[in-house]
Amino acid sequence: xxxxxxxxxxxxxxxxxxxxxxxxxxxxxxxxxxxxxxxxxxxxxxxxxxxxxxxxxxxxxxxxxxxxxxxxxxxxxxxxxxxxxxxxxxxxxxxxxxxxxxxxxxxxxxxxxxxxxxxxxxxxxxxxxxxxxxxxxxxxxxxxxxxxxxxxxxxxxxxxxxxxxxxxxxxxxxxxxxxxxxxxxxxxxxxxxxxxxxxxxxxxxxxxxxxxxxxxxxxxxxxxxxxxxxxxxxxxxxxxxxxxxxxxxxxxxxxxxxxxxxxxxxxxxxxxxxxxxxxxxxxxxxxxxxxxxxxxxxxxxxxxxxxxxxxxxxxxxxxxxxxxxxxxxxxxxxxxxxxxxxxxxxxxxxxxxxxxxxxxxxxxxxxxxxxxxxxxxxxxxxxxxxxxxxxxxxxxxxxxxxxxxxxxxxxxxxxxxxxxxxxxxxxxxxxxxxxxxxxxxxxxxxxxxxxx
Ligand code: PLZ
Numbered sequence: 378x379x380x381x382x383x384x385x386x387x388x389x390x391x392x393x394x395x396x397x398x399x400x401x402x403x404x405x406x407x408x409x410x411x412x413x414x415x416x417x418x419x420x421x422x423x424x425x426x427x428x429x430x431x432x433x434x435x436x437x438x439x440x441x442x443x444x445x446x447x448x449x450x451x452x453x454x455x456x457x458x459x460x461x462x463x464x465x466x467x468x469x470x471x472x473x474x475x476x477x478x479x480x481x482x483x484x485x486x487x488x489x490x491x492x493x494x495x496x497x498x499x500x501x502x503x504x505x506x507x508x509x510x511x512x513x514x515x516x517x518x519x520x521x522x523x524x525x526x527x528x529x530x531x532x533x534x535x536x537x538x539x540x541x542x543x544x545x546x547x548x549x550x551x552x553x554x555x556x557x558x559x560x561x562x563x564x565x566x567x568x569x570x571x572x573x574x575x576x577x578x579x580x581x582x583x584x585x586x587x588x589x590x591x592x593x594x595x596x597x598x599x600x601x602x603x604x605x606x607x608x609x610x611x612x613x614x615x616x617x618x619x620x621x622x623x624x625x626x627x628x629x630x631x632x633x634x635x636x637x638x639x640x641x642x643x644x645x646x647x648x649x650x651x652x653x654x655x656x657x658x659x660x661x662x663x664x665x666x667x668x669x670x671x672x673x674x675x676x677x678x679x680x681x682x683x684x685x686x687x688x689x690x691x692x693x694x695x696x697x698x699x700x701x702x703x704x705x706x707x708x709x710x711x712x713x714x715x716x717x718x719x720x721x722x723x724x725x726x727x728x729x730x731x732x733x734x735x736x737x738x739x740x741x742x743x744x745x746x747x748x749x750x751x752x753x754x755x756x757x758x759x760x761x762x763x764x765x766x767x768x769x770x771x772x773x774x775x776x777x778x779x780x781x782x783x784x785x786x787x788x789x790x791x792x793x794x795x796x797x798x799x800x801x802x803x804x805x806x807x808x809x810x811x812x813x814x815x816x817x818x819x820x821x822x823x824x825x826x827x828x829x
Contacts, residue, residue, distance in 0.1 A: 384437060386430035387459035392811050393435065394821075395443040396789040401426045402440030421555070423448070423793055424786050431458035434810030434818075436791060444789045445818040449805045451793065452616070452648045452760070455675040455717075455726060457809040462716035462723075463678035470712035477708070479508070480701045486711035493718050494686045497657050499644075500666035505692035507685050508706030512647035512673035513541025515683035516610065518700060519671050520545060522685065523608035523641035526694040531601050533609045533640075535572040537618030537797050540610065540645060549610065551618065552797050570596045572615065573623035576753040576764060577771060586624035594634050603638035608669075613659035616648030619796035620762035620803050622755050628665045635668070641691060643669045647683070648760075651675035652721050652808055655731035655758030662757065678717035682710040726808040730758035733806060733815060737761050740819045748826050750774055762803040764796065773798030777829065784825035790818050 384390075401409065401424070408427040426438035431454070436444045449455060456463065470486065479487050491506035498504065509515050520532055532549065534540065540549040542556060548563035550556050557563070570593045578585030597603060613628055615621040635642035644667035649659035653675060656662055660670070669687035676682050681704075685692075720726070734757060741763055745751035752766035765774040765781075778800045785792045795801045802822075806815060 404439035466716035503689040529607040539617030652726040677714035680713035773800035775799035
């Protein structure tokens, strides 16, 4: 059934929630059996429905179910699945050539993506970019470049950080289970400091605002030494770690500290970037200009592409041949990125993200009033989350979180969880989702809480 289905995806799909079987249905369960016999167990699934088409705000599965998408493939399909301009550009490129390797013989699409990255990322200084295949690869290369440019080795990262699954980026990631358990030894010269996490800061949000920067810079001074630090790497809004939004002033203060001490300030905007938070990049919110920024996920409408963009003098410090990779900046992925970025501009997706936040936040605050287990409602634009705790405490409640997620899935709403303690429900709808589907999704969430 799945292999003969000719349904086309993209924005033309019926934008509706329509559940015709249990979730997952028989066709998905059959495919899952095949998956078990051929695919490694180490790869988990949020929801084992096998997808046959997707577009706008919906995902269709092999049983004919149409689910509302509040995940965007982890913040990737911000322009929607199979978005019109992405399909157009990709089709055109696929018919011309699929690969040469940029290091063998270059092509214009790569240059064009780097020009767009220079134009769209924060700051109007002279910039250079390099393209890679995944977020982890971008972070790994950003650190390589920062080390080269500064001649220093230490890298400072934060509690609850997520930067990837390669050895260096896994070492930079905070959470042990499932990312690090059994996979050591880890890279050295990675130093972790507390995150400015208002909800969990000892003494509360006001104390966080007042104390976080001093605590963190004090630790760097005492335990690492500013003069040894090549880079501070931070997600301006944490992704996997729980959609933690640092208090106002924290990121500008951290950027200033880096500047004073010759440290490369790297913003990992792999999850928060490309319109997700209501600005082109989360750093724009407080006009923070990072020395380097890593991007991936939303950049190319679902194609594997990642970028490192930075000050020309830092990026160009590296000798010719020092950076690269066979597939990095693949021409088809670049064509997709050009189509995706064009869509973001044409459809003003930063504004769309802000509208999504304006609809979601009041609804979620209402939910929090009704259910004291919803300890925190936070996020910006279309990067929104609720953190679940035992009522009246800070004790994480991953069990209820999993129960609510499961009830949503059964009812046809694809939601994701996150957070170091697995107690955060995060909402990442495609930015092109209709208001009707968005509010219907929120009602499904309300119902899931009502069933508790
Ligand atoms: N930096 C901020 O969010 C990827 C991870 C999914 P890759 N987050 C989703 C999983 O469980 O593997 C991410 C991120 C931030 C880096 C990365 C890594 O990006 O494209 O997954 O390598």
